[in-house]
Amino acid sequence: MTCTLGEVKNRADLIVYWGGNPAECHPRHFTKYALMPKGRFVPNGRKDRTMVLVDIRETPSVKAADIFLQVRPAKDFEMITVLRALVKGQPVDPQLVADTGLTVEQLQEFVDLMKKARFGVFFFGMGLSMTRGKHMNSAALLTLAAELNAFTKFVAMPMRGHGNVTGGDVIMRWTTGYPFGVNLARGYPRFNPGEYSTIDLLIRGDADAALILGADPGATMPQPCIDHLARIPTIVLDPKVTHTSRLARVHITTAVTGISAPGTAYRMDEIPLPLRPVLKSPYPTDEEVLRRIYKAVAAKPPLAVPVMPELAAV
């Protein structure tokens, strides 16, 4: 259940930020999309909207909030599950609910607020999607949004970060059918988060070479991943010399996409925006480098197409 950001601007009267800190991480979010702008059906802008912030502690975003709900760390999944029950008028255990840091009464009030909204939206950040429960936390909020549609209009959207993550996701889906964690080793796409996702692959040491493009795992990933990247041949393509570059076998400096290289970026709501370079760069673009690498690889003798015996249909 989602929408493009203009829908939020034009219609949303209840904005819930969950596990994210837009004031610092998405600095234009309040002003351009979610809180301040006067929308077609929200003519008074901020005055027509209520903002709820759900997080484990007060961040700078709380200054913009009308309501702050402090949930205990690693209790979001429980909290959302309780909300799902309350939306349906189903019973919950008050003592266990209190473990989330909020009472049944507080959560019931929140449910009433959500049901009364004309158009509500959940924006969720890594505080939800990367904490204990991971994909189930995101699934929980998406399911809650879907279920609220029995009462009013509600959508949910992840607060994407780090450059063109959304673009990567979009293109992966149309070329492979899957958004991330795609294994192409057998000549066709396979998907299994936990098995083919990057951190898991590196921790287990399942990869024997790595090409890193537009990311700096040497700065952000757990130490076992970094150790493995240092052990295997690692190639980095980046405009800057990064932490990963320092442990890599090869670093190739490339032009900055969007400043010196053209392309398309997909906004967090998947709207494609053209990137118009303004400065020339002495460095090749990522695309040029990859095409040259690919050409060299393609010149090698191809691997045989596998012939398999008859396997069980599944």
Place this chain on the structure above:
Amino acid sequence: MSKTIFSLKERPSVPLEVEVFTPDVIAPLSRDEIRALPVFLGKRQCRLDDFFEVEGAGSDELEIHGDAGRVKWIGRGMTRGRITIHGDAGMHLGAYLKGGTIEVTGNASDWVGAEMTAGLIRIGGNAGGQIGAAYRGSLRGMKGGTILVEGSAGIEVGMRMRRGIIAVKGPVRDFAGLQMKGGTIVLMGGAEIRTGAWMVRGTIISLVPLRLMPTFSYACAYNPTFLRIYAKHLQAMGFTIPCEDQAGAYQRYTGDTSVPGKGEILVWRPHGS
């Protein structure tokens, strides 16, 4: 009974995928044919005998010796026979199992018995996560059969399972029985958090107190009759669960009301505690 014995020459440098490794494929083959079967080291197709010494011609009894912790898809979709692994086993062990038995003396990885429909899998050591579970996007996990784990297990044990039994002696991690649709999970060593989350139907039995979701509520304390039958069945396989009124009773919790579901969680409480 003739056997086919496979000895792993060395631990593969990257995961080795061996979908061919089932009695169904191997039994009718000669030793040379078996040695030539395709297996995949990452992107490279290799011969089975690049990694395994093979003794004997094809049979319904396959034995693996060595650390196969990086060997994936052993027993995929098999319908009969027996696979015994003297060592560890890699991911997707017995995935889509339709019959027969798989035994591992060491540890197994994630996705043991995923989406299986019948048969028996025994793990002598620890197992990973997603035992008997649904692969991503599938509406249902295992639909029958039995999975027994002597050690501990990871997250999402029995996720979306529909039927069958999973029993684990050691503790399991989060989300045991997540979105369960039926079947039985026996947690002899308890679990971490979020057991039975979003359950629709099915039974989770824990011999040790659990941290439950707020969307479960206490119903009663008793020793259900069906449990005697399960206890007898599990006893024969070396898994003992109490079911006698003299010893104690199961606290029954129902949930998950967020769905709303009709699942039950039975937590053993010995008398005097």
Place this chain on the structure above:
Amino acid sequence: MLRIKGGKVYDPANGVNGVAKDVCVGDGKIVAEVEGGRTIDATGMVVFPGGVDVHTHVAGAALNFARAMIPEDHRRHKHFVRTLTTRGGIGGSTPTTFITGYLYAGLGYTTVNEAAMPILSARHTHEELRDTPIVDKSCLVLMANNEMLLDQIEAGELERARHIVAWNIWAAKAYGVKAVNPGGVTAWKWGKDAKSLNEPIAGFSKATPGKIISALANIVDDLGLPHPLHLHCNNLGAPGNYVTTLETMKLLDGNRAHMAHLQYHAYGGDDWSTMRSESVLIAEYFNAHPNLTTDAGAVLFGDTVTITADGPWQHILYKLTGRKWGNIDVENETGCGVVPYVYKEKNLVNAVQWAVGLELLLLIDDPWRVYLTTDHPNGAAFWRYPEIIRLLMDAQFRREQLKKLPPKALKRIFLAELNREYTLYEIAIITSAGPARALGLPQKGNLGIGADADVAIYNDSKDVFQMFSYPRYVIKGGEVVIEEGEIRKTVEGKGLLVRPTFDNKISDFIRPLFQQYYTMAFDNYPVEIERIEHPEFRPCKQSSR
């Protein structure tokens, strides 16, 4: 240079009905004669113009959203391993883009019309189409819930509305105009629908679905677009909706119009338990009104995924099935809903749906006006078209399938009484010549001199399912792309475009409204022409009214 020698040629646009003759290709076109080059011996084979799919969903945000929702579908279906000539990928209900091209070509199809493209994400649609090899592509831009347009209709500013539509077609780099559930998708943004043609839409006091339909049909005709207004009627899928469909068709008297996936709009009954076929009444009206064309939108039993801009309908489907549901609302323009679905033989409603698609194809007399589609992937995946061809050509086989339906269904449908069997000539019309004509593409769907050299060569077999599933050769733009079941070459397809006339000053009108209601810079809105691969323009004719 290519000579296709001695095949039995079916070229309905030129009245050729199974005549053994040579077809010659030079420089990507059909020519009268060739010297040298390759000869394909097509003796004993059947030669068709390349297929044209007039309504399908193969690229863009909605489809890509669906891809993310059904990883189990991807796993379940045949995967495609990378070869020297082809990329790896997956098939199933929502094939990846490269595989989409291979699968269409693999059926002998060479032109596809992406039936629903929002302007805001048109760039995305075109990027996916660039990654769809072999076939030529056209796109229809979604307009019937465009709020800027609706405001003009509300204010009675129909002249300005025309300029806005024309500007938007060019901004999106589209080929034509699509209307989906006019007013209903707008209402869905408040959780509502628009079920009556004559009632004002939620949030408006004068604009009704009927007014939107009339306005758009007139605009499309005034602009002289090669393809008429392409309309997905209100109340899709609802029992009793045949009434809305008839009303809509009456409204379109005097205009050209293409009724999309008519099967979903031909139901009688009051609710799900009394739902029945009303294909006879629909076909009767349709037959008497030559201003209309349509495509079947037929359903086949099995798993698929429904993807449509009809948000309200998808929410209903979600509540009915309790399964997965996805929805994206696109600001100011449209939305889409995605629900994976299984059509089951034993399900009474599904049985009726299955029958209705076939009934319409059999009851509509003129094959030039009704085309073979499944509203891919809604009714079934496009690569199952050969199953429908068999059902149309073999009445005995059809009768056998009827036996598998629940007995109650037989009282709700007419299919048992229909004995018509399609000929190969008629199949060539509904899969190629007809849709090409409806799309206003004179260089497609035929093997006349000067036509694009898009040719499909099939075995001449009684087993039409096998025949149409595995063409012996497929030629696209004069290149042999498929030979003996293998993709030999992947060529790049063309992007078919129109450039309707509009007053340039309209952008001054649009700009401030855009800045106010949208969330991107106005200059980023139109799609740059450079993004269209091998663009080819079709002319707009002056007003045909």
